[in-house]
Amino acid sequence: MVPQSDNVNESRLERGRRLLAEIDGRAGQNVISALVDIAPDFATYVFEFSFGDIYAREGLGLREREIATIAALAALGNAAPQLKVHIEAGLNVGLKENEIVEILIQMAVYAGFPAALNGLFAAKEVFQARRSAGESALPGHLSCVPPGRPSAPGV
Amino acid sequence: MVPQSDNVNESRLERGRRLLAEIDGRAGQNVISALVDIAPDFATYVFEFSFGDIYAREGLGLREREIATIAALAALGNAAPQLKVHIEAGLNVGLKENEIVEILIQMAVYAGFPAALNGLFAAKEVFQARRSAGESALPGHLSCVPPGRPSAPGV
Amino acid sequence: MVPQSDNVNESRLERGRRLLAEIDGRAGQNVISALVDIAPDFATYVFEFSFGDIYAREGLGLREREIATIAALAALGNAAPQLKVHIEAGLNVGLKENEIVEILIQMAVYAGFPAALNGLFAAKEVFQARRSAGESALPGHLSCVPPGRPSAPGV
Amino acid sequence: MVPQSDNVNESRLERGRRLLAEIDGRAGQNVISALVDIAPDFATYVFEFSFGDIYAREGLGLREREIATIAALAALGNAAPQLKVHIEAGLNVGLKENEIVEILIQMAVYAGFPAALNGLFAAKEVFQARRSAGESALPGHLSCVPPGRPSAPGV
Amino acid sequence: MVPQSDNVNESRLERGRRLLAEIDGRAGQNVISALVDIAPDFATYVFEFSFGDIYAREGLGLREREIATIAALAALGNAAPQLKVHIEAGLNVGLKENEIVEILIQMAVYAGFPAALNGLFAAKEVFQARRSAGESALPGHLSCVPPGRPSAPGV
Amino acid sequence: MVPQSDNVNESRLERGRRLLAEIDGRAGQNVISALVDIAPDFATYVFEFSFGDIYAREGLGLREREIATIAALAALGNAAPQLKVHIEAGLNVGLKENEIVEILIQMAVYAGFPAALNGLFAAKEVFQARRSAGESALPGHLSCVPPGRPSAPGV
Numbered sequence: 001m002v003p004q005s006d007n008v009n010e011s012r013l014e015r016g017r018r019l020l021a022e023i024d025g026r027a028g029q030n031v032i033s034a035l036v037d038i039a040p041d042f043a044t045y046v047f048e049f050s051f052g053d054i055y056a057r058e059g060l061g062l063r064e065r066e067i068a069t070i071a072a073l074a075a076l077g078n079a080a081p082q083l084k085v086h087i088e089a090g091l092n093v094g095l096k097e098n099e100i101v102e103i104l105i106q107m108a109v110y111a112g113f114p115a116a117l118n119g120l121f122a123a124k125e126v127f128q129a130r131r132s133a134g135e136s137a138l139p140g141h142l143s144c145v146p147p148g149r150p151s152a153p154g155v
Numbered sequence: 156m157v158p159q160s161d162n163v164n165e166s167r168l169e170r171g172r173r174l175l176a177e178i179d180g181r182a183g184q185n186v187i188s189a190l191v192d193i194a195p196d197f198a199t200y201v202f203e204f205s206f207g208d209i210y211a212r213e214g215l216g217l218r219e220r221e222i223a224t225i226a227a228l229a230a231l232g233n234a235a236p237q238l239k240v241h242i243e244a245g246l247n248v249g250l251k252e253n254e255i256v257e258i259l260i261q262m263a264v265y266a267g268f269p270a271a272l273n274g275l276f277a278a279k280e281v282f283q284a285r286r287s288a289g290e291s292a293l294p295g296h297l298s299c300v301p302p303g304r305p306s307a308p309g310v
Numbered sequence: 311m312v313p314q315s316d317n318v319n320e321s322r323l324e325r326g327r328r329l330l331a332e333i334d335g336r337a338g339q340n341v342i343s344a345l346v347d348i349a350p351d352f353a354t355y356v357f358e359f360s361f362g363d364i365y366a367r368e369g370l371g372l373r374e375r376e377i378a379t380i381a382a383l384a385a386l387g388n389a390a391p392q393l394k395v396h397i398e399a400g401l402n403v404g405l406k407e408n409e410i411v412e413i414l415i416q417m418a419v420y421a422g423f424p425a426a427l428n429g430l431f432a433a434k435e436v437f438q439a440r441r442s443a444g445e446s447a448l449p450g451h452l453s454c455v456p457p458g459r460p461s462a463p464g465v
Numbered sequence: 466m467v468p469q470s471d472n473v474n475e476s477r478l479e480r481g482r483r484l485l486a487e488i489d490g491r492a493g494q495n496v497i498s499a500l501v502d503i504a505p506d507f508a509t510y511v512f513e514f515s516f517g518d519i520y521a522r523e524g525l526g527l528r529e530r531e532i533a534t535i536a537a538l539a540a541l542g543n544a545a546p547q548l549k550v551h552i553e554a555g556l557n558v559g560l561k562e563n564e565i566v567e568i569l570i571q572m573a574v575y576a577g578f579p580a581a582l583n584g585l586f587a588a589k590e591v592f593q594a595r596r597s598a599g600e601s602a603l604p605g606h607l608s609c610v611p612p613g614r615p616s617a618p619g620v
Numbered sequence: 621m622v623p624q625s626d627n628v629n630e631s632r633l634e635r636g637r638r639l640l641a642e643i644d645g646r647a648g649q650n651v652i653s654a655l656v657d658i659a660p661d662f663a664t665y666v667f668e669f670s671f672g673d674i675y676a677r678e679g680l681g682l683r684e685r686e687i688a689t690i691a692a693l694a695a696l697g698n699a700a701p702q703l704k705v706h707i708e709a710g711l712n713v714g715l716k717e718n719e720i721v722e723i724l725i726q727m728a729v730y731a732g733f734p735a736a737l738n739g740l741f742a743a744k745e746v747f748q749a750r751r752s753a754g755e756s757a758l759p760g761h762l763s764c765v766p767p768g769r770p771s772a773p774g775v
Numbered sequence: 776m777v778p779q780s781d782n783v784n785e786s787r788l789e790r791g792r793r794l795l796a797e798i799d800g801r802a803g804q805n806v807i808s809a810l811v812d813i814a815p816d817f818a819t820y821v822f823e824f825s826f827g828d829i830y831a832r833e834g835l836g837l838r839e840r841e842i843a844t845i846a847a848l849a850a851l852g853n854a855a856p857q858l859k860v861h862i863e864a865g866l867n868v869g870l871k872e873n874e875i876v877e878i879l880i881q882m883a884v885y886a887g888f889p890a891a892l893n894g895l896f897a898a899k900e901v902f903q904a905r906r907s908a909g910e911s912a913l914p915g916h917l918s919c920v921p922p923g924r925p926s927a928p929g930v
Binding site for chain 6: 385417418419420421422423424425
């Protein structure tokens with residue numbers, strides 16, 4: 001599966017930037033900004049490899065890719081900030097809140113009740129933050145994140 | 156979301172048995188059989204809780220549930236037999252081989268290249284076993300598993 | 311081992327509620343309350359499966375079950391809130407503070423010194439919170455948790 | 466808790482050797498032997514630290530220590546050989562087969578169904594090996610392990 | 621490899637105290653202090669085993685040992701306080717900031733991008749704290765940690 | 776740190792192929808071959824990202840990078856085939872057998888004794904295989920691997 005792109009001349013970096021903005025929205029941009037003064041090259045890898053190579057691949061839709069990512073991060077249970085970014089990303093690419101809750105509940109079977117519980121409480125935080133920002137009805141990448149909201153070190 | 160069921164009188168155990176047969180097929184039955192002489196009650200919990208309660212829930216389709224399970228098991232990387240059962244289960248509920256490959260490749264981003272690689276080699280084994288059993292075109296739960304095939308301790 | 315119960319007519323849900331209250335005390339109730347607006351069904355599974363099915367089983371006492379749970383959560387090292395709830399639960403069902411310390415020290419051998427250290431600091435927090443609430447001599451499920459104390463997302 | 470010892474002059478190494486033989490039996494000795502040509506010093510640390518320091522501590526009995534170890538290793542799910550050694554060790558220090566099964570079933574709640582299943586299948590193997598060696602009624606450290614039985618790299 | 625020591629009469633405890641002070645500096649001392657009222661024996665094991673036995677071994681330099689430790693803790697992803705202590709320890713024994721960044725970036729390949737990201741943000745915190753304390757040019761174990769700085773529960 | 780290269784016109788893929796051959800030797804090539812019929816694109820990512828991007832970076836030598844990788848894989852404990860490939864890779868880039876043993880012993884402190892033990896037994900296998908192939912004195916990437924030797928699914 002070669003990466004999907006309308007523009008054959010788009011570089012991996014350009015394609016990755018475009019997809020990260022579409023999927024992770026403002027939360028993703030915040031992570032990249034936070035990397036600038038410690039490991040700017042790593043920001044480039046996030047754009048190029050994670051988004052420009054992997055998320056850009058055909059064969060699985062973005063909604064399905066976020067199901068996989070939310071499940072994996074909740075099961076691993078050691079990457080809370082990234083889980084929150086991807087719960088938000090899931091909403092951005094078309095998952096409904098109750099579908100995300102279903103994924104997290106299911107993780108009780110494969111990774112135990114604590115992993116499911118911690119995932120559910122992460123989702124609760126994300127859902128509430130979106131509602132209190134009045135953004136629940138908007139696609140996340142169009143929303144205006146209030147300045148005081150801490151940048152989650154996600155991706 | 157109350158559990159989906161055409162038959163309101165179906166017990167959790169009955170519903171779980173039905174769903175495990177539909178999803179995991181013969182491989183799932185083998186696990187249950189292997190439990191009989193060590194922990195028969197645990198087989199009941201697999202039926203009742205994992206399948207009768209969780210997989211029976213509305214709100215997410217079986218195909219999407221298997222995306223989540225395959226992602227989680229590949230990311231955890233410490234449950235190879237169960238990963239194989241669910242790669243087969245994914246095929247049973249409508250995932251295509253190349254979609255499962257996409258899920259596993261994506262795990263390189265979230266759990267590292269070794270987790271993705273070991274997942275891909277597990278998929279290769281499952282795909283080959285199905286082909287050598289001439290069952291690639293049949294739904295897994297209808298297929299005839301040759302007697303010599305070891306029962307994977309999955310679920 | 312069929313679940314232990316004086317009352318043969320007690321449902322899984324009722325038995326689970328009773329056992330969670332006995333074992334986890336107020337901290338457990340707080341978790342359940344926190345689930346209400348995100349995934350109330352999951353609260354039901356905690357009652358029914360974790361407590362109504364598993365903790366209710368004969369064959370191992372509650373004190374021994376909490377030894378197993380504290381060890382597992384400290385070893386996994388990715389479920390700090392649940393570890394604290396079960397350190398408290400351990401005290402509720404008869405473990406002494408120094409016995410819990412022994413379990414956590416032992417985890418250095420099986421999960422490394424950081425897992426043991428983080429477990430010991432979690433225990434220190436729980437022991438201090440109980441002492442400052444003047445509850446060290448009372449069974450946890452009878453104690454009065456001050457309103458300002460945050461509800462740990464445990465179970 | 467100072468280490469328990471009838472003999473105040475016993476060194477950490479001597480105490481560890483004595484306890485490893487008592488707890489892990491022949492399986493433990495096999496591990497130590499397997500270390501000789503790769504890292505003999507590590508065998509010394511196993512004796513001195515794991516057994517001479519930790520298992521020798523007062524405050525928790527050996528039966529309770531093995532409950533903690535079996536739970537932790539089953540939950541981690543990435544140390545199958547050591548889990549088997551400690552299932553055998555549990556039997557050596559007084560746990561009954563059904564108690565070990567209870568510990569492993571309980572891990573489904575905290576580490577997921579695959580971790581519990583893989584633990585149960587490990588226990589099934591250990592129980593069967595003991596029975597086929599006619600040693601089920603003997604304390605493990607007195608038993609005669611047949612020469613063909615592979616040395617599990619446990620401890 | 622017998623432990624390196626100029627003084628053949630130095631005990632494991634003395635050697636461990638000396639090495640922990642040299643490697644972990646003030647942050648390590650803070651951990652030990654925090655253990656005093658919960659598990660003082662565990663502080664002794666940290667000195668004796670981790671530092672007196674392991675870090676004291678010949679065959680690998682302290683700089684290389686810290687490469688291994690930083691990599692392992694970042695990959696495990698469930699011991700943030702200890703990772704920070706060892707990022708500081710790495711600087712104390714001669715690793716440059718950019719070398720630590722390289723180790724953490726590399727973890728993306730083996731443990732996934734979230735593990736690498738969380739490691740990089742931990743490093744960013746440590747580097748900034750050292751700079752704001754004006755200690756970046758001093759060996760850590762000679763530096764004066766301001767009293768308000770929280771004791772990281774590391775080692 | 777821009778990737779090191781004598782040849783500015785070398786692509787990521789070319790640079791990655793060159794470095795994988797230099798570092799992982801024949802074992803690495805076997806992994807790539809095993810990927811061809813399941814996920815050939817993933818082989819490309821291994822070349823391009825893992826080796827062409829990350830191992831090619833300046834700022835840390837290959838010997839130090841392998842210290843980090845061996846430590847991480849042994850600590851994670853769920854990627855045995857990859858650990859073996861990197862123990863061999865470590866020898867290829869200049870680590871001595873006893874240095875690898877030191878790294879693995881040290882993991883007992885951070886990931887527990889079972890992780891260290893399983894790492895040591897993996898090293899024992901690799902060291903023995905090399906000796907029985909009479910290749911201990913040759914750089915791994917020049918060695919002739921006997922045809923019967925199974926291709927480890929590493930990288």
